[in-house]
């Protein structure tokens with residue numbers, strides 16, 4: 001980031017700049033300079049091109065158009081990612097034969113104010129809405145017409161007071177239409193009338209997200225699960241926004257057919273584009289650096305939250321919005337609690353500390369776990385268990401390539417450990433979870449997953465012995481490539497000797 005700015009500094013300006021630094025050092029203002037630099041980095045525009053979002057919308061519209069009976073089977077979405085759009089499939093071209101002219105795809109932005117009293121997080125756009133727009137306006141609506149391949153945004157009109165407190169949105173921005181590459185940006189107050197006019201057509205079909213939405217840290221299946229758990233106490237239960245929206249459509253447009261667009265979206269989100277891969281690579285480096293800093297901040301008598309502070313600083317300084325999930329930093333007995341996130345215990349010499357961490361950079365997450373000895377040296381018993389988990393993890397990574405299933409990985413790991421003469425201690429290799437806009441990212445079917453190029457997956461074998469206060473998990477996030485995989489989080493050590501060498505550098 002610094003490199004990009006240096007070209008703007010002319011010679012006299014450079015002297016002024018040096019003078020300013022001198023004054024700042026004299027006044028003890030150097031930290032302010034460092035913060036200003038970080039703020040500059042985060043003010044750089046989105047790493048995604050407007051064309052990226054246009055391509056995604058086109059691909060989804062093609063998927064919807066081709067999902068109709070009698071539609072042209074060759075019109076399936078081959079345009080994303082990788083292959084270039086088919087000629088004649090661009091905006092403004094005539095609809096392909098068989099396309100149902102009466103379908104609309106409608107996706108909703110996040111609501112402006114978080115309804116959870118327990119979070120003070122920054123606004124984060126709804127994943128599916130962001131994926132197809134790149135737009136961070138609250139309460140907006142994206143509408144796509146598969147028949148004509150058109151897209152438009154409905155954005156709330158803001159009062160002068162709202163603009164004063166929150167800033168304007170893209171309805172006030174004359175460049176927004178080009179930035180989002182949509183046909184129109186209209187006031188949200190026109191939306192109901194737009195729908196009413198569309199409803200007048202024969203047999204209208206609305207494609208909505210009828211499945212649960214996901215968040216940065218909550219998968220679709222988890223949203224449904226937590227809702228079900230909330231129902232155990234009737235006073236805590238409520239419908240989700242997606243359920244309420246579907247209900248409203250059923251009430252207002254009873255003759256329309258509602259279709260679920262979720263699985264079509266998921267089939268796209270599962271495969272990462274080159275622009276997404278560039279962000280994921282950078283997030284892998286930032287998140288690995290963060291865990292490394294936390295390792296260096298650990299010592300006997302340190303509180304778990306001190307490690308969290310060290311890691312969070314690296315994320316925020318490098319433009320992440322925050323963590324991808326509540327950081328898990330457990331020492332001693334807490335290493336055995338898989339989703340421990342109180343992070344308030346004081347760690348002791350002789351114990352292990354387990355840290356599960358990742359950043360949220362430009363709407364893409366990362367997932368790393370490392371386990372290390374607080375004192376800097378593994379005991380013989382810790383080392384033996386650690387080595388087993390590490391060998392299983394490395395064998396999984398060796399096995400990862402397109403076409404592979406969980407069973408294939410398990411078979412490979414079993415063979416590999418046998419060759420090396422290592423007791424797997426009951427640990428079996430397999431696939432992990434996909435990683436993307438959500439840290440437990442979308443997956444189209446609950447059936448067996450087959451790896452494909454462009455998928456990103458966390459691999460996180462673990463062994464837990466609560467009676468010994470030993471929990472060991474080692475996790476990396478990898479990108480599936482043409483013939484194998486790239487470890488995106490490789491710059492934080494995981495070999496026993498590397499970890500002990502790093503820890504020996506602590507003061």
Ligand SMILES: [Mn+2]
Nearest residue numbers: 367458460475
């Ligand atoms: Mn994970």
